[in-house]
Amino acid sequence: MDPISRKVEEYERFLNEKLKEDLRVLLEQRDKIYGQIAEYFQLKTTIEQIKDNKITKNLKTKVDLGCNFYVQANVPDATKICVFIGFGFFLEMTLDEALKFIDKRTKFLTEHSDKLSSDALKVKANIRLVLEGLRELQNLDMPSEPPRREVF
Template identity: 70%
Template sequence: MTEFSSKVFEYEKFVNEKLKEDLRLILEQRDKTYQQIAEYLQLKTSIEKIQEVKLTEGLKTKVDLGCNFYVQANVPDSSRIFVFIGFGFFLEMTHDEALKFIGKRTKLLNVHVEKLTDDAAKVKANIRLVLEGLRELQHISNEQETPKREM
């Protein structure tokens, strides 16, 4: 019986330390990707507003220096902007180039989100499979008893 208990403990440890940690990391990565998509869409909206007003010089804006500490900034020429392209690099682009890049980048990021969602579903399925196996081994019923009415 002690060998049986140690095996059950090993499986529980595997679920708690490995599978749940893998799931947490996947969901965390997916949330970061969603954040990147939101930032690109916010940039797209800003570019479209600038194009709508046809403002190319004398743009006044607020810049976040970090920790929600903003300062006012003057942009003498807003016809070109720097766009984050990944790995710490920024590229100077025109508005049209930036909009095209944002479209392609968000499409790519959405594909990545779908893959992470599939990976998370697989890990959840593995967790459920191991837990169901443990319930069977320990002869624990998974069904909840429903309260019965007396007449």
């Protein structure tokens, strides 16, 4: 195997095993954060509706037990809510505290997703760079054709 073919193989391996995998992981992480942001916005909307309708007692709702299996629930005190704060922990908060927390959390998650998007763009640029390098190496490997002359 000639040195150019070895280099082409090496770059292709780097492209497929490292760069494309890094890009996949970054995009998965970003999509997971987008899902969390959407859940917080949905919670914020629910809290605002509870506040607007001045519901403080006996809130009837449906709770998802998982796999879209819902049961009816009765909340005796709707002035407080348990909010997921991360690492598997929930914290009981008043509705106003929850709204403040949601704003801070979504801001943090948005900044983190922006960073992941920026990192993904860098990896995509590196992929393009490696592809261009491969194209150049493969053109070196091919025998050059003599220039064509136009006949008039």
